[in-house]
Amino acid sequence: MSEPMKLSARVAAPLKKVHHALTDPGELRVWLAEHAEVELPHRYEFWGRHTPEGEAPRQRLLHVDDHTLRFAWPLGGEETTVEIILEEESAESTVVSLTQTHFDQEAALADSGVLGTLQTFWYLSSANLVDHLEGRELTPKADFTSPVMREQLVIDGSPEAVFDSLVDPEKFSRWFGYKVDIEPYVGGRFAMGGFEANDTPAKVVELEPGRGLTLEWPGFGLSSWELEGSGGGTRLTFVQSGFDEKNPPYAGWMGWLSGLAELRRFHELSDWRPIWLDPAAPGSPEGTTEGTTVSG
Template sequence: MSGTFQAMVHVAAPRATVYRALTDPAALRAWLAEFAEVSLPERRFEFWGRYTPQGERGRQQLLIAQPDKLLSFAWTLDGTRTNVMFQLQDAGPSATLLALSQDGIPPMEELMAPTGRRDGLHTLHTFWGLALANLAEWAEGRELTPRCDFSASRSNEIRIELTIPAPPSQVFDSLIDPARISRWFGWEAEVEPRVGGRITLGADGTISEFQPGRLLAYAEPGMTTRWELTEAGGKTRLTFLQQGFQGDELDNVAQHEAGWAAGLAELKRLHELGPRWRPLIGELAPQG
């Protein structure tokens, strides 16, 4: 049984800007895909390349395009045709409520415990989280978060580097304070902030290195996770590294990388917006 993936995003930009993000090929190449070609009069809409799950060309087909209101296209993944729809509504002065839906998605139980390949439909719950974060960043004129490599030639480790507009001490607090973690990560983590302490931030592990404002590293059986922070002109250069994936599970690495990158986009956004912050994505789950 399949379900429908749904997400609601508040974008601080007018509908015309958000619609351009969805339909302008240069914009799509900036926030969504390595390659994109669009001609609405010719009913052509396609994107492909290393930043796209099963990124061969020719998997999309334009269905409906209503300027500043709606965009819908078919997208074939795992041999299954799914239908994607974006709907745009005003959400106040120079703000847009963007609703995304995609049918044909595996139920949550299968997403959490896949039994077969997971480079297509099983990636979408993390792929869209990151893609929507980058769409909002593009439309709002903010620095984009690094995209995820879904190609078969990718590395079997996750490495993400980005700059956060806050000093390292503040960013480090967002990595060890459970209340702050819940804001950008989506749920609270347990953290015992010391070497040998327990941590459940994306893993159930033990802290192996702990240098306030500089370094947090922890390990669980078969996996290590490392956060390095350096000061850069009053901002923080954050390097995230996760190792331990096997060479035959690159689809799993990509799925996790997209999830981590989406979380880091929200961490960056939390510090960018300060008291104006609210979760970017109102709902992100498959619905049966």
């Protein structure tokens, strides 16, 4: 079913600086896309291996001012429209709200079709926008030209602490922004939305305290977190495997990557709070007002 996709994020940067990051081609090549060309008010294009259907630029600028950016983006045979609105929260804080038409929730859940990738593409891109503007290391982007799904990042926290946040359901739900129930032992269940709401949970097939966790998803393959001490922190290697390489699960992959961006912030920021300001997503814990909506 096609419907608008919405997200909102808070970034600790002045509005003018955020606007510059959204409209300067050099900035876009850092946090958003492999290639970008911008000539306001006539041209706004980005493309490359980190962009859905990114073989060539497809965007057409519709409107731009100091607070709004709107462009058409043909995808999957549809003329989608992206709108980004900036709101000054304070002199050093800006709320970025983004919508895109024609998001396909069913395709996202099935990890099929480009319209199903829109939500997690923008979650990952927005997480990188925030980290770029706040002077933090970026999370690896998805490569739509490759079926290989293996990335690394370093977290300023011990392997034991990072592992605990992967197997403790309360901590996992906090940084992931979505209710998760976990039975932390081999053969145990891992359920997005909780055990009562999920009748097809993943199964824990590998678990080694302080070293890693592997889940097997019915019909979708494996997700693995591998942990290794690194200079006082943790080198986390995240791998998706066992999927149909003719139909790589890019939507889920970007969802996990955007989740890892928040996991790193969760461990590294003493005053951590979610960057996301979205209303509760379908299936998320009742009463949730801040959190990520990341596909599993």
